[in-house]
Amino acid sequence: MDLKVLGLLAVQERGTPIVPTAAPARQLLALLAAHADRIVPTAVLTQELWPDGAPRHAQDMIETHVRGLRELIDDALDVGRQQAAGASAAPGPRSAREVVVSLPGGYLLATGGGSSDVRMFQRAVGAGYRAMEVEDYPTAAERLGQALELWSADAYTGVVAGPHLRAHGARLELSRLRALDLWIEAQRRLGRRHELYSGLSVFLSRFRSVPPQYAALVAEVEQSAAQGYAGRSYGSYGQSPALRIGPFLHSLRQSRTTLHPLPIAG
Incomplete structure (x- = not known):
């Protein structure tokens, strides 16, 4: 199954x-x-x-x-x-x-050993987190990106959710956002400006609501491009008043208590 x-x-x-x-x-x-x-x-x-x-x-x-x-x-x-x-x-x-x-x-x-996108997500996220711990940012970006690609919309879309499904969905959502935080950081450390901005927009477009910090980042990216910052090097973006990516990522690191995903089974 x-x-x-x-x-x-x-x-x-x-x-x-x-x-x-x-x-x-x-x-x-x-x-x-x-x-x-x-x-x-x-x-x-x-x-x-x-x-x-x-x-x-x-x-x-x-x-x-x-x-x-x-x-x-x-x-x-x-x-x-x-x-x-x-x-x-x-x-x-x-x-x-x-x-x-x-x-x-x-x-x-009983799944009979069939596939599960949640298990695939957990494996990819775990590999990405381990790569981040050893500062292997290319592998981290790849594996975390693979994990995020498994999401096509909010978990259990099309299902009426009672208290137990809502709780399970919330745990999945928290794990997804933590994976997204680390994917952003891996792309930043690699200097992949285009991949960061385009990928973030794609990931966020799949969900009904977007946490304010991500929406603000996308808006600032668009604003900076409109003001002519698109041709600058990645490092100059961190200093641009139109794109405060440094403080944004610092806030992500401060809010993240661990590099390991929350358990999402159960």
């Missing part, structure tokens, strides 16, 4: 989408994906779907959503069986109950 949550929720089994159209079922699938390969207690699912108080038949409603998910997975597995027809050496597809697993007290989404 392949999971993507750094933007629109996308879940595939053997290449076939299984994201339900009903909002509550999609929300339940998103929470299971957020805790992939770990049990999610029924109480947590209930709090997520009904934060203001569960209805009388909440357990039955959750079981109905789970059955719907399994029906979608069955459709995906049928496609997999057709594609694998005649290839006896290939492992057979899993059953839907092996994907969405019922356990005492909750449910588990």
Whole structure:
């Protein structure tokens, strides 16, 4: 099973989408994906779907959503069986109950070793942070840029978020902003003015809201270009009154307490 949550929720089994159209079922699938390969207690699912108080038949409603998910997975597995027809050496597809697993007290989404954009993000960010620690700025810029490219929009776009998904999304967002801070610093140290400014604009354009410090930096870049600073060397930008990049990056370093990403699972 392949999971993507750094933007629109996308879940595939053997290449076939299984994201339900009903909002509550999609929300339940998103929470299971957020805790992939770990049990999610029924109480947590209930709090997520009904934060203001569960209805009388909440357990039955959750079981109905789970059955719907399994029906979608069955459709995906049928496609997999057709594609694998005649290839006896290939492992057979899993059953839907092996994907969405019922356990005492909750449910588990078993990925079966599939891909996850969150795990890819974590690996790339970790490599970038380690490169920054040893002042390998080219590698840091590359790996942190790869991590940021995995984001197409805000996490869990298109999913109604209750308290647990909001908390998980907030942790992802904080990790993304810390990666962006270090990517900016790596590009600055390499003197890559164009890559810094163009890349920052692209990254920020994908999200509903932009933290004020980043929006201010982009605005100052545009202002400096309009005033004729575009031809100056990178170092002269740090002294330009129109682009106060030095103080901006200093504030980033002051606000960052560690070079290691926050844990975003759980």
